[in-house]
Amino acid sequence: MSESNFKRFIEVGRVVLLRSGPHSGKIAVISEVIDHNRAIVDGPATGVPRQSYPFRHLTLTPFRLSKLPRGAGSGVVLKQLTSEGILEKWNKSAWATKRTAIEKRRSLNDFERFKTFVAKKGRRDVVRKSVKVAKKA
Structure with missing residues (x-):
């Protein structure tokens, strides 16, 4: 079987950047996949409430929570985000620094x-x- 060209996949625990809506520009975590069009995202550390979000309004980041169970609640997501230091990694990434420079x-x-x-x-x-x-x- 040949290796895939894709490096980022829609999966539980994937950190995503929200592209539209009132929380655009913030990051959240996919906590459950609803169907082939939508997922439940949750961003307790970034102020994004748990909600259904269409995939077309998400951008996948290279970051992923390693052992997040399916359908995890906000408390579990927050604990995983802080223990793995995802927010610090995101803020240090070139992608985030470019976004802050553009906003400034x-x-x-x-x-x-x-x-x-x-x-x-x-x-x-x-x-x-x-x-x-x-x-x-």
């Missing part, structure tokens, strides 16, 4: 965007001058 950039006001523009311009000038000096040497 989107929340800037006009003057803060201008200050960022001027700082980038100054940094670009310093780099250009150092490259010119390095080419001469």
Whole structure:
């Protein structure tokens, strides 16, 4: 049998990123698969209540709770999340840091965007001058 191209699967214990709804941008855990379209997700540490969520509004992350039983309640999910340190792993991941940087950039006001523009311009000038000096040497 050939090896699958897919690395992440919809399974009990998979940590997912919610893409739509009032809790979009938060992570939760699949605690039960309802059918081929929906699952019950629960995020007690991130403020996501236990609810049914369609797969098309979920993004699978590489993180997974190892020994989560099917249909586990919020208390069990919270205990597993804290014991395995999933939230810390998520916050340190490149995916989460990029998301926070994008959100921060989107929340800037006009003057803060201008200050960022001027700082980038100054940094670009310093780099250009150092490259010119390095080419001469």
